[in-house]
Amino acid sequence: MSSLFWAAVEICCAYDMALVLPIQGAAMDTIETLMQEKRSFTPPTEFSQKAQMGDLRLYEQLMTQAAANPVHFWEKAAENIHWFQKWHTPLKWNQAQGDEVLAQWFVGGTTNASYNCLDRHLAQSGEKLAIIWEGEDGTVVRLTYRELHRQVCQLANAMEKDLGLKAGDTAAIYLPLIPEAIITMLACARLGITHTVIFAGFSQNAIRDRVLDAECKVIFTADIAWRRGQALHLKSTVDQAVKETPSVEAVIVLCRQVGTKLTDLDRDWHSLLKSQSPEHTAQPLPASHPLFILYTSGTTGKPKGIVHGTGGYLVGVNCTTQWVLDLKPNDIYWCTADIGWITGHSYIVYGILSLGMTNLIYEGAINYPQPDRMWSMIDRHKVTVLYTAPTAIRSFMRSGNAPKDHFQLQSLRLLGSVGEPINPEAWMWYHSNVGRSQCPIVDTWWQTETGAIMISPLPGVTTLKPGSATRPFPGILADIVDESGKSCSPNQGGYLVIRHPWPAMMQTIHKDPKRVKEQYWSKFPGMYFTGDGAHRDEQGYFWIKGRVDDVINVSGHRLGTMEIESALVSHPWVSEAAVVGRPDELKGQAVVAFVIPKESANTELPEAIVDALKQHVVAEIGSIARPDEIRLTRTLPKTRSGKIMRRLLKDLAAGKAASGDTSTLENADLVDFIDGK
Numbered sequence: 001m002s003s004l005f006w007a008a009v010e011i012c013c014a015y016d017m018a019l020v021l022p023i024q025g026a027a028m029d030t031i032e033t034l035m036q037e038k039r040s041f042t043p044p045t046e047f048s049q050k051a052q053m054g055d056l057r058l059y060e061q062l063m064t065q066a067a068a069n070p071v072h073f074w075e076k077a078a079e080n081i082h083w084f085q086k087w088h089t090p091l092k093w094n095q096a097q098g099d100e101v102l103a104q105w106f107v108g109g110t111t112n113a114s115y116n117c118l119d120r121h122l123a124q125s126g127e128k129l130a131i132i133w134e135g136e137d138g139t140v141v142r143l144t145y146r147e148l149h150r151q152v153c154q155l156a157n158a159m160e161k162d163l164g165l166k167a168g169d170t171a172a173i174y175l176p177l178i179p180e181a182i183i184t185m186l187a188c189a190r191l192g193i194t195h196t197v198i199f200a201g202f203s204q205n206a207i208r209d210r211v212l213d214a215e216c217k218v219i220f221t222a223d224i225a226w227r228r229g230q231a232l233h234l235k236s237t238v239d240q241a242v243k244e245t246p247s248v249e250a251v252i253v254l255c256r257q258v259g260t261k262l263t264d265l266d267r268d269w270h271s272l273l274k275s276q277s278p279e280h281t282a283q284p285l286p287a288s289h290p291l292f293i294l295y296t297s298g299t300t301g302k303p304k305g306i307v308h309g310t311g312g313y314l315v316g317v318n319c320t321t322q323w324v325l326d327l328k329p330n331d332i333y334w335c336t337a338d339i340g341w342i343t344g345h346s347y348i349v350y351g352i353l354s355l356g357m358t359n360l361i362y363e364g365a366i367n368y369p370q371p372d373r374m375w376s377m378i379d380r381h382k383v384t385v386l387y388t389a390p391t392a393i394r395s396f397m398r399s400g401n402a403p404k405d406h407f408q409l410q411s412l413r414l415l416g417s418v419g420e421p422i423n424p425e426a427w428m429w430y431h432s433n434v435g436r437s438q439c440p441i442v443d444t445w446w447q448t449e450t451g452a453i454m455i456s457p458l459p460g461v462t463t464l465k466p467g468s469a470t471r472p473f474p475g476i477l478a479d480i481v482d483e484s485g486k487s488c489s490p491n492q493g494g495y496l497v498i499r500h501p502w503p504a505m506m507q508t509i510h511k512d513p514k515r516v517k518e519q520y521w522s523k524f525p526g527m528y529f530t531g532d533g534a535h536r537d538e539q540g541y542f543w544i545k546g547r548v549d550d551v552i553n554v555s556g557h558r559l560g561t562m563e564i565e566s567a568l569v570s571h572p573w574v575s576e577a578a579v580v581g582r583p584d585e586l587k588g589q590a591v592v593a594f595v596i597p598k599e600s601a602n603t604e605l606p607e608a609i610v611d612a613l614k615q616h617v618v619a620e621i622g623s624i625a626r627p628d629e630i631r632l633t634r635t636l637p638k639t640r641s642g643k644i645m646r647r648l649l650k651d652l653a654a655g656k657a658a659s660g661d662t663s664t665l666e667n668a669d670l671v672d673f674i675d676g677k
Contacts, residue, residue, distance in 0.1 A: 036621075037424050037465055037466055037467050037468070039424075039428075039465065039466055040464065040465050041431070041440075041465075042463045042464075043459060043461065043462065043463070043464075044438060047413070047414075047459065047460055048461065050328075050460075051326055051458075051460025051461070052322055052323050052460065053458045053461055054460035059461040062474050063471070063474055066474035066475045067474075067475075067477060070476075070477060070502070071090050071091050073475040074090070074091075074315060074319075074502070074503050075090045077315055077318070077319040077475070077503075078090075078311075078315045078503075080315075080322070081111060081116050081315060081318055081354060082111060082115060082116050083109050083110065083111050083311075084110045084112070084284035085109055085110040085284065086108075086109055087105075087108045087109030087311075088107065088108035088109075089104075089106075090106060090107075091103065091104070091105055091107075091501060092104040092107055099513075099514045099517060100513045100516065101513075101516045101520070101521050103501040103507075104288055105287060105288075105309075105311060105312035105503045106287040106312060106315070106503070107287065107288075109286075109287045109311055110284035110285060110287070111285065111287060111310060111311050112190065112282040112283060112284060113186075113310055113313075113314050113354075114156075114189040114190035114282050115190070115282035116318075117186055117189075117349070117350065117353035117354050118145060118148060118149040118152060118186065118353070119149065119282060121145045121356040122145060122146060122149060124356075125356050126145050126146040126149075127144050127145075127146060128145055128356065128358065129142055129143070129144055129145075129358045130143055130144060130145045130147075130148045130353060130359060131148060131179050131182065131358075132332070132358065132359070132360045132361070132381060133360075133363070134360070134361075134362050134363075134377060135226060135363050135364065136227070136228075136364030136365070136369070141179060148179075148183070151183050152183050152186045152187050152190060152280075153190075153276075153277070153278050153279055153280035154273045154276040154278055154280075155184065155187035155272075156187040156190045156191055156280045157277050157280050158272045158273055158276050159171075159188075159191060159193065159218075160191060161276075162267075162272060163217075163249075163250055163252075163267075165191060165193050165217060165218065166191070166192075166193075167191060167192030167193065167283060167285065167289070168192065168194075169193050169194070169217050170193065170195070170196065170214045170215055170216045170217065171184075171188055171193050171194075171196070171216055171217065171218045172195075172196050172197075172198055172207070172211050172214065172218070172219040173185065173188075173195055173196070173197045173198065173219075173220045174200055174202075174207060174219055174220065174234060174237075174238060175200055175220060175222055175234075176200045176225035176232075176234070177338050177344075177361055177363045178254075178361075180220075180222070181197070181339055182339065182348075182353075182361075184220045185292075185339070185345075185349055186349070186353075189291060189310075190280065190283065192283050192285045192289055194214075194290045194291065194292060194293060195291075195292050195293075196210055196214045196216065196292060196293040196294065196295065196305070197292070197294065197339055197340050197345070198210055198295075198340060199338060199340030199341070200222075200225050200232070200234055200340065201225075201227075201232065201340075202237075204237050204238075204240040204241040206303075207219075207237065207241035208241045208244050210303065210305075211241065211242075211245045211247070211248060212244070212247070213305055213510060213511065214293050214305060214510065216245070216248060217247060217248065217249050218250045218251070218252060219238055219250075219251045220252045220254075221234050221235055221251060221253055222234050222235065222253065222254040222255075222256055223235045223254070223257060224257055226363060226364060227363075227365055227368075228365050228369075229368065231257075235251075235253055235260065235266075238251060239263065242265065248265070249265075250265060250266075250267050251263075251265050251267070252266075252267050253266050253268060253269060254270075255268060255269065255270070285310055286310070288309045288310070288311070288312075289309060289310045290307050290308070290309060290310075290507065291310045291313055291314075292307075292308055292345065293305040293306065293307050293510050294306050294341075294342055294345065294448055296448050304509050304510075304512065305509060305510030305511070306342075306449055306509060306510075307506060307507045307508045307510050308451050308504070308506055309507045311503075312505070313350070313451050313452070313503065313504045314354060315503045315504070316451055316452035316502065316503045316504025317346040317347070317350050317351035317354070317451065317452045317504060318351060318354045319452075320351065320452045320456075320473060320504075321346075321347060321351035321352060321354070321355055322355055323474075324416075324442050324444060324453050324456045324458060324459075324473070325351075325414065325442070326385070326414055326458075326459050326460065327352070327355055329357075330384075331358065331384045332360055332381055332382050332383050332385075332411070333352060333357055333358065333359055333360065333384070333387070334359075334360040334361075334362075334381070334383045334385070334386050334387070335347050335348050335352075335359075335388070335418075336362070336366055336387070336388040336389070336392060337387075337388075337389070337418070342447075342448040342451070343387075343418050346451060346504075347418075348361065351452075360377070360383060362377065366392065367396075367399070370403065371396075371399045371403035372403035372404065374392075374396070375406070375409060376407060378409055378411065378412065379407045379408055379409065379411070382411040383411055383412060384411050384412060384413050385412075385413065385414045385415075385416070386414075386415050386416065387415075387417075387418060388415075388416070388417065388418070389417070389418055389420070390417055390419060390420055390422040390423070390426055391420070391638065391643070391644070393417070393422070393426045393429065393430050393434075394426050394569070395576075396429075397425075397426065397429050397575065398575040398576070398598060404433060404434070409436065410436075412434065412435060412439050413439055414440055414442065415430060415431070415434060415435050415439045415440070415441045415442070416441065416442045416443075417430070417441060417442070417443045418444050420643055420644075421443075421445075421467070421469075421544045421545070421546060421562050422443055422467065423467060423565060423566035423569050424466035424467040424566055424570070425566065425569045425570045426569065427466035427467055428466055431466070440457065440459040440460075440462075441457075442456050442457050442458075442459055443456065443457065443464075443467075443468065443470070444469065445532075445542070445544050447530065448506075449505070449506045449520065450502070450504060450506075450530075451505060451506065452502075452504035453473055454472060454473060454478065454502070455469040455470070455471065455472050455473065455476070455478060455542050455544075456469055456470065456473055457469075457470040458473075467566065468542065468543050469543075470541050470542065471540060471541060471542065472542070475502065476498065476502055477499040477500040478496065478498055478499070479496075479497050479498075479499055480492075480493075480495065480534050480535060480536050480542070481494050481495050481497055481524060481527070482494050483495075485524045485525075485527065488535070488536070490538045491535055491536075491537060491538070492535060494533065494534070495523075495524070495529060495530075495532075495533060495534075495548060496530045496533065496534040496542070496544065497524055497527040497528060497529055497530060498530065499526070499527050505528070531547055531548060531549070532544055532545065532546060532547055533546065533547075533551055544562070545561070545562045546561055546562040547646075550580065550581075550646055552580070552581035552589045552591055553581070553589050554581075554587050554589055554591060554624060554625075559591070559624070559625055561578075561579040561580065561581075561646070563621060563625070564577075564579045564591065564593065564621070564625050564627070565577045565578060565579050565593075567616065567617045567620035567621050567625070568593060568595060568613060568616070568617060568627075570616075570620060571612070571613055571616045572598070572600070573597055573598055573600065573601035573609060573612070574595055574596070574597060574598065574601075575596045575597060575598045576595075576596040577593055577594065577595045577596070578593070578594045578644045578646055578649055579591060579592070579594075580646050580650045581650070581653070582650070582653040582654045582655075583654060584628070587628075590628035591625065591626070591627045591628050591629075592627065592628065592629045592631070592649075592653040593613075593629070593630045593631070594633050594636060594649055595613065595630055595631065595632055595633070596632075596633060596634060596635065596636065597609065597632055606632055609632065610630045610632070613627070613630055614626050614627055629653075636649075637649065
């Protein structure tokens with residue numbers, strides 16, 4: 001059993017008070033619950049016996065006590081990371097004061113994320129593999145914790161001595177998913193330099209806007225990245241961006257091909273590190289020191305910079321990684337996200353390495369050059385824990401089982417889902433075909449703003465229901481409320497909120513602190529409004545419906561789009577679906593569905609398909625959810641993290657031109673394609 005498990009037992013023994021949230025009557029203005037999912041899956045006995053948390057009685061007791069005193073729970077969790085100086089105040093919470101929201105965790109404490117991810121593992125696990133990297137061409141690089149530490153120290157010395165960077169400065173990282181990207185993040189963290197990682201695929205305008213807002217002094221990039229066999233020219237994109245970013249003093253270029261030409265602003269990565277010492281002392285930093293700024297797209301205007309601190313964030317990702325992903329010393333863990341997103345920050349870099357685990361990372365498309373690439377990698381590297389997105393799962397469903405059936409996948413013991421609610425049909429395919437009906441699935445709900453997992457099963461104790469993220473993580477006081485802020489009754493749809501601060505929560509929005517209160521803490525005073533709709537069943541399981549701005553108001557009925565999408569995808573002809581509302585004079589809003597048919601569907605008879613799908617939705621969840629219009633398409637607009645950009649589909653459904661920020665869109669040309677232009 002882990003030390004964190006026994007800390008949980010200590011909490012259970014120390015506190016015997018339960019927090020009971022009031023359950024009020026049904027509200028007039030709620031999100032209706034239509035989807036009914038009755039299947040459930042108990043944890044395999046063998047898994048529970050070896051799990052980080054495998055005792056159901058202790059788990060239930062822990063949940064009660066952590067809800068009664070979440071601050072004490074997180075203090076115990078904080079003992080699992082290294083502090084140069086322990087905090088004197090676990091939480092300062094000044095939500096009601098002024099225009100800003102100020103939650104400060106572990107006040108007075110000093111720590112360092114890089115030290116926690118590297119130095120503290122060297123004595124016992126220095127020769128253990130930290131990173132296994134595979135490129136699209138099959139090249140594999142392996143780095144032990146000692147080797148990773150040496151390279152991080154060399155870069156930190158170069159940043160400090162040659163580039164003149166210091167704590168409080170900001171650096172941009174525009175690199176593909178290669179070891180050097182993680183090395184750069186950890187070197188920044190070591191010095192107290194706040195990093196902002198920019199997905200290596202964004203345009204020069206997206207780079208410019210982020211670098212200008214963060215006032216970055218340096219940009220780390222590579223000459224090229226590889227995807228689907230093609231070289232993406234990152235440096236040339238940066239060259240254009242820096243023409244409009246006066247704060248940038250140097251561009252550090254990792255040259256991956258011969259003959260790359262450098263400008264006067266450029267510094268060669270290898271030359272910079274060549275003469276640097278492999279020793280460097282990590283700098284103790286206040287718990288609130290900003291670790292990174294991560295930009296998310298907004299509905300209009302420029303992206304907003306979410307700022308996460310060091311101490312509280314590290315506690316949150318360390319604890320959730322250990323319990324939700326149930327990692328063991330011999331595990332080979334693979335998260336298919338990119339480090340340009342919060343999933344990569346939390347569950348590729350800081351959460352995984354702070355626990356001293358082995359991390360598989362891959363540069364390229366997981367279905368290239370053949371659809372079986374992902375399954376081949378799982379077998380070759382003996383992956384035991386896989387964490388991926390519903391959009392990836394649905395794409396594999398579309399390809400059928402043939403690519404996968406050539407591989408055993410016997411090494412897998414735990415599966416995870418992240419990024420958006422997973423519909424029951426995709427959950428069942430994942431469970432049966434990838435997990436061989438033996439691997440628990442942790443369906444996780446969280447956000448860039450929350451920093452760490454908030455609602456999720458704990459494998460080993462949680463009975464699973466396809467499509468449900470199940471229950472809040474211990475110490476997370478989640479609730480579902482109506483318009484008046486009162487707790488909803490079971491199966492009454494409402495707004496998902498968090499009633500108490502948690503360590504990994506964002507500290508602020510860069511240069512716009514008032515927006516935190518306005519956007520997240522004003523709709524329901526004293527509660528963090530997630531922006532998502534949800535309902536809770538009789539067993540207290542949470543079912544996330546998706547963004548409330550995606551809720552469709554049909555003749556006075558507020559319908560969550562996720563339930564209608566799930567009904568569509570449950571039809572054997574449908575590969576993927578996205579549902580939005582469009583203005584309707586009679587109903588208020590009409591339901592419009594964009595549907596990608598499977599190859600097996602007879603698309604030569606589109607009217608028959610559309611009629612069949614409409615009737616299928618009626619049969620699954622009722623006539624009120626019957627789509628008014630179904631558009632068959634071969635693609636959907638998605639962000640580079642795989643999320644469907646429904647805002648653009650709303651514009652198309654309403655007959656308008658696509659509007660708002662599209663910097664995170666994978667391919668803007670798809671919008672015209674979907675619209676038939």
